[in-house]
Amino acid sequence: xxxxxxxxxxxxxxxxxxxxxxxxxxxxxxxxxxxxxxxxxxxxxxxxxxxxxxxxxxxxxxxxxxxxxxxxxxxxxxxxxxxxxxxxxxxxxxxxxxxxxxxxxxxxxxxxxxxxxxxxxxxxxxxxxxxxxxxxxxxxxxxxxxxxxxxxxxxxxxxxxxxxxxxxxxxxxxxxxxxxxxxxxxxxxxxxxxxxxxxxxxxxxxxxxxxxxxxxxxxxxxxxxxxxxxxxxxxxxxxxxxxxxxxxxxxxxxxxxxxxxxxxxxxxxxxxxxxxxxxxxxxxxxxxxxxxxxxxxxxxxxxxxxxxxxxxxxxxx
Amino acid sequence: xxxxxxxxxxxxxxxxxxxxxxxxxxxxxxxxxxxxxxxxxxxxxxxxxxxxxxxxxxxxxxxxxxxxxxxxxxxxxxxxxxxxxxxxxxxxxxxxxxxxxxxxxxxxxxxxxxxxxxxxxxxxxxxxxxxxxxxxxxxxxxxxxxxxxxxxxxxxxxxxxxxxxxxxxxxxxxxxxxxxxxxxxxxxxxxxxxxxxxxxxxxxxxxxxxxxxxxxxxxxxxxxxxxxxxxxxxxxxxxxxxxxxxxxxxxxxxxxxxxxxxxxxxxxxxxxxxx
Numbered sequence: 001x002x003x004x005x006x007x008x009x010x011x012x013x014x015x016x017x018x019x020x021x022x023x024x025x026x027x028x029x030x031x032x033x034x035x036x037x038x039x040x041x042x043x044x045x046x047x048x049x050x051x052x053x054x055x056x057x058x059x060x061x062x063x064x065x066x067x068x069x070x071x072x073x074x075x076x077x078x079x080x081x082x083x084x085x086x087x088x089x090x091x092x093x094x095x096x097x098x099x100x101x102x103x104x105x106x107x108x109x110x111x112x113x114x115x116x117x118x119x120x121x122x123x124x125x126x127x128x129x130x131x132x133x134x135x136x137x138x139x140x141x142x143x144x145x146x147x148x149x150x151x152x153x154x155x156x157x158x159x160x161x162x163x164x165x166x167x168x169x170x171x172x173x174x175x176x177x178x179x180x181x182x183x184x185x186x187x188x189x190x191x192x193x194x195x196x197x198x199x200x201x202x203x204x205x206x207x208x209x210x211x212x213x214x215x216x217x218x219x220x221x222x223x224x225x226x227x228x229x230x231x232x233x234x235x236x237x238x239x240x241x242x243x244x245x246x247x248x249x250x251x252x253x254x255x256x257x258x259x260x261x262x263x264x265x266x267x268x269x270x271x272x273x274x275x276x277x278x279x280x281x282x283x284x285x286x287x288x289x290x291x292x293x294x295x296x297x298x299x300x301x302x303x304x305x306x307x308x309x310x311x312x313x314x315x316x317x
Numbered sequence: 318x319x320x321x322x323x324x325x326x327x328x329x330x331x332x333x334x335x336x337x338x339x340x341x342x343x344x345x346x347x348x349x350x351x352x353x354x355x356x357x358x359x360x361x362x363x364x365x366x367x368x369x370x371x372x373x374x375x376x377x378x379x380x381x382x383x384x385x386x387x388x389x390x391x392x393x394x395x396x397x398x399x400x401x402x403x404x405x406x407x408x409x410x411x412x413x414x415x416x417x418x419x420x421x422x423x424x425x426x427x428x429x430x431x432x433x434x435x436x437x438x439x440x441x442x443x444x445x446x447x448x449x450x451x452x453x454x455x456x457x458x459x460x461x462x463x464x465x466x467x468x469x470x471x472x473x474x475x476x477x478x479x480x481x482x483x484x485x486x487x488x489x490x491x492x493x494x495x496x497x498x499x500x501x502x503x504x505x506x507x508x509x510x511x512x513x514x515x516x517x518x519x520x521x522x523x524x525x526x527x528x529x530x531x532x533x534x535x536x537x538x539x540x541x542x543x544x545x546x547x548x549x550x551x552x553x554x555x556x557x558x559x560x561x562x563x564x565x566x567x568x569x570x571x572x573x574x575x576x577x578x579x580x581x582x583x584x585x586x587x588x589x590x591x592x
Contacts, residue, residue, distance in 0.1 A: 138468060139467075139468060142463045277487060277501070304379075304381050311549075314551075315551065
């Protein structure tokens with residue numbers, strides 16, 4: 001296929017699910033706007049369900065939102081499906097008629113990025129960590145399969161969109177929305193290798209993406225040691241409020257402390273298991289079991305966290 | 318009534334396909350398996366009951382499709398009169414389904430292998446034990462995992478390449494003579510599959526993976542393995558060996574670029590020195 005004839009398609013990754021349904025527009029039924037909450041002046045959050053993605057919740061499990069400047073709007077993460085992205089756009093439209101000039105992805109995970117394609121027609125810049133594009137490209141086929149399995153019909157028309165602007169660690173990017181500047185910061189490998197935070201200078205609000213989980217168990221897909229270090233730096237930024245990637249934003253210091261306790265227990269217990277020459281299979285059953293009652297979805301993610309921690313730490317020293 | 322009758326007439330044609338497909342998804346007698354069986358075990362039959370010979374432990378839903386820990390467990394110890402000489406590891410839906418062939422000896426003591434594998438799509442994982450009399454026994458497990466082979470290896474490829482080929486042996490504290498002792502071989506290697514395509518450039522990272530491992534004790538073979546990128550990054554194997562005397566536990570590893578790596582550890586009666 002010659003991508004010159006597909007100006008939109010050229011920006012989208014092919015091989016995404018339900019390609020055969022493209023053309024059966026979503027327009028058939030008007031989409032209700034996501035129920036966003038105003039958390040500061042000109043800043044709105046949709047709090048995702050504290051569940052695993054499923055056809056029942058349309059994959060709407062991550063926190064998303066947008067910030068309105070004098071000139072235009074920045075969207076921060078777009079949800080787990082095109083449908084959710086379209087509902088977020090409807091929420092933007094209900095709040096303001098200013099154009100969407102930026103879609104920011106805090107990292108690669110499907111529950112945060114699959115709504116991007118609903119914004120392509122707005123022609124914003126798509127902004128991500130410099131490692132986001134290769135990470136999405138490498139996982140596009142398996143993400144598409146997983147989305148189809150998880151959401152079924154709700155996955156329709158959901159496609160990944162490649163970033164048009166990269167942010168590099170050590171070089172924060174100032175995004176001007178007209179009288180309001182967002183500072184985008186790319187981090188070293190932590191939750192993933194492409195985490196990016198958004199700081200709204202005007203209200204002192206930090207959008208942390210999945211660098212912070214509240215109440216829901218953190219999932220490790222990057223570096224345990226890196227994540228613990230990045231958390232210290234985020235704390236040092238001393239924001240007025242923090243929007244986590246999942247869960248409530250009412251007490252970010254408590255959420256950060258809980259996450260630190262869990263990740264430290266994961267690191268300490270995994271190191272002890274490795275020193276005691278327990279295998280990965282044994283470690284998965286034993287490490288940080290005391291944390292079970294303290295998190296939502298513990299059984300769905302904890303074992304994979306231990307396996308990831310083990311693989312990271314076994315070559316230490 | 319008439320309407321309902323019509324529905325009954327037309328629906329079965331459609332629903333037969335939809336309703337049976339999910340049930341078949343976990344039926345182990347798949348077309349893929351039949352093809353693999355015909356390629357790798359042509360003309361051979363499988364013993365009807367394998368429970369007394371081999372079992373396979375793997376997660377129902379993989380923690381991470383690129384690092385799925387599995388344990389192949391031989392029920393009986395390696396008796397010189399009856400022992401497991403080969404274990405084949407097959408992941409039906411992987412791009413390279415026959416991921417490993419382990420060759421064992423009576424000096425292995427136990428034919429147990431614990432390692433970590435990549436799984437590309439929801440699939441049956443099969444451990445096939447071949448005993449010294451040539452009989453085949455199969456243990457299997459359906460594992461839900463996706464994207465393990467096509468995911469990029471490693472978070473930091475530069476660091477991985479810098480320590481490529483480093484190896485470590487670990488044994489459990491006191492090594493007991495004339496008994497099976499657990500040993501762990503750790504190999505630092507990115508084990509690049511060559512299947513992770515960069516969709517921007519449409520280029521694949523070139524494959525580079527460990528393809529052969531030979532472990533010996535005091536000059537006698539314990540375990541050898543023909544493997545590929547099915548084995549996860551930083552290949553790791555736990556297995557057993559029976560020391561009859563003091564000696565050297567030694568591993569030789571060859572990768573797909575024909576680079577060779579070696580490590581060894583001195584084993585003394587009653588104790589071990591770590592490497």
